[in-house]
Amino acid sequence: MPDPTAGFPASTTTSLPDAASVRIDCPAKTNMMLRVGRERTEAGNRHRLETLYCGIGVYDTVTLRPRRPGSGYTLTLEGEHLGDLAEAGRGAGPGGAKPTVDPAHAIENHAVRALLAMSDAYAIPPDIAITISKGIPVGAGLGGGSADAAGTLLGLKHMWGLAGPTSILEPIASQLGADMPFCLHGGLAIGTGFGQRLRIVEESSELGNKLRAEGFLGETLVGAYRTQLSTAEVYGVFDRLGSDPGDVNDLQRAALQLHPRSGAAIALALSAGATHAFVSGSGPSVIACVKDGDVSAAVQEAWHRHGAVDRSIRALSPVGPVLRAAGAIANASVRQ
Numbered sequence: 001m002p003d004p005t006a007g008f009p010a011s012t013t014t015s016l017p018d019a020a021s022v023r024i025d026c027p028a029k030t031n032m033m034l035r036v037g038r039e040r041t042e043a044g045n046r047h048r049l050e051t052l053y054c055g056i057g058v059y060d061t062v063t064l065r066p067r068r069p070g071s072g073y074t075l076t077l078e079g080e081h082l083g084d085l086a087e088a089g090r091g092a093g094p095g096g097a098k099p100t101v102d103p104a105h106a107i108e109n110h111a112v113r114a115l116l117a118m119s120d121a122y123a124i125p126p127d128i129a130i131t132i133s134k135g136i137p138v139g140a141g142l143g144g145g146s147a148d149a150a151g152t153l154l155g156l157k158h159m160w161g162l163a164g165p166t167s168i169l170e171p172i173a174s175q176l177g178a179d180m181p182f183c184l185h186g187g188l189a190i191g192t193g194f195g196q197r198l199r200i201v202e203e204s205s206e207l208g209n210k211l212r213a214e215g216f217l218g219e220t221l222v223g224a225y226r227t228q229l230s231t232a233e234v235y236g237v238f239d240r241l242g243s244d245p246g247d248v249n250d251l252q253r254a255a256l257q258l259h260p261r262s263g264a265a266i267a268l269a270l271s272a273g274a275t276h277a278f279v280s281g282s283g284p285s286v287i288a289c290v291k292d293g294d295v296s297a298a299v300q301e302a303w304h305r306h307g308a309v310d311r312s313i314r315a316l317s318p319v320g321p322v323l324r325a326a327g328a329i330a331n332a333s334v335r336q
């Protein structure tokens with residue numbers, strides 16, 4: 001059934017756990033346009049990309065809390081839809097707190113990788129308790145791991161009093177993953193290279209106004225699945241099949257080959273009145289751009305009548321990360 005409450009930050013109304021904590025609402029990302037070069041010429045045997053990133057209002061919430069000096073980090077995961085993260089072993093948290101992820105799994109989490117990268121870069125011990133409340137479907141093409149890593153970088157920058165604009169974090173972010181530099185900012189941006197080279201697009205710019213006029217921005221529906229797709233596998237199928245002309249996302253043909261239900265969801269959304277509908281990133285989730293609540297309801301009804309998605313999430317776009325700390329609430333991304 002539709003998930004009416006999702007798509008809005010869980011922590012919008014809740015206070016911080018304690019004065020020293022920082023909480024970041026991290027939105028998902030999609031690619032309103034994704035052009036993929038046929039050659040793997042970028043770092044890490046990656047395809048060259050040109051993409052239009054957009055922050056989508058489906059959120060993970062990352063909370064960072066300082067721990068006793070020398071005690072190291074802990075990771076706690078919360079949420080109903082943890083995908084393959086749910087397999088991570090859990091043990092009793094320190095002092096009987098919520099179960100934490102065992103170290104062997106925690107080290108693989110993108111938020112922990114971000115903490116360790118920041119700790120190395122600034123020579124500050126990683127004595128931090130990380131709690132992630134997952135609202136972004138996992139392995140969905142929505143950049144959930146990238147969002148959590150970017151949120152962790154933003155939270156540590158605030159916690160550790162690092163001066164300068166958000167862009168000082170981009171070199172660390174791009175080492176961690178292609179979508180992470182964008183996830184630091186949210187909103188709209190053109191990505192080139194393998195996605196890590198960004199040009200921010202202001203919503204009030206000519207391109208921003210054009211996107212809004214063409215119905216890409218505003219009320220959005222995310223069609224989500226329990227199934228995950230491997231980004232590597234999708235790019236591998238892209239190498240074989242290429243893309244379909246007319247798709248906004250060059251990976252769509254490969255994603256639909258691996259997950260046909262997404263194709264049914266796209267067709268149903270368009271026939272129910274969506275202005276645009278496409279696979280998000282490497283999939284399988286589907287983004288439907290809808291002009292108002294009536295069309296949103298019609299699309300959700302068609303999706304659920306035909307079992308085309310496992311759940312649908314209402315969201316707004318474009319949005320960016322929001323940081324909350326004692327005495328501060330701000331758009332987490334501070335530009336030059």
Ligand SMILES: C[C@](O)(CO)[C@H](O)COP(=O)(O)OP(=O)(O)OC[C@H]1O[C@@H](n2ccc(N)nc2=O)[C@H](O)[C@@H]1O
Nearest residue numbers: 031045046047049177178179194195231232235281282
């Ligand atoms: C699909 C997108 O989310 C669109 O924004 C990104 O391109 C994903 O980029 P990413 O996070 O770097 O993807 P990863 O999960 O690290 O990459 C897994 C594998 O996908 C392939 N890959 C990834 C990105 C890229 N530009 N070309 C590729 O061929 C590579 O084999 C890579 O080893």
Ligand SMILES: Nc1ncnc2c1ncn2[C@@H]1O[C@H](COP(=O)(O)OP(=O)(O)OP(=O)(O)O)[C@@H](O)[C@H]1O
Nearest residue numbers: 109110138139140141142143144145146148231281
């Ligand atoms: N904090 C995290 N949240 C989600 N997945 C994570 C996280 N840390 C590590 N992962 C791993 O990353 C893999 C991809 O998860 P993610 O949700 O980022 O996929 P995605 O949305 O398809 O990413 P992209 O759109 O960048 O391809 C998962 O299989 C998961 O095991």
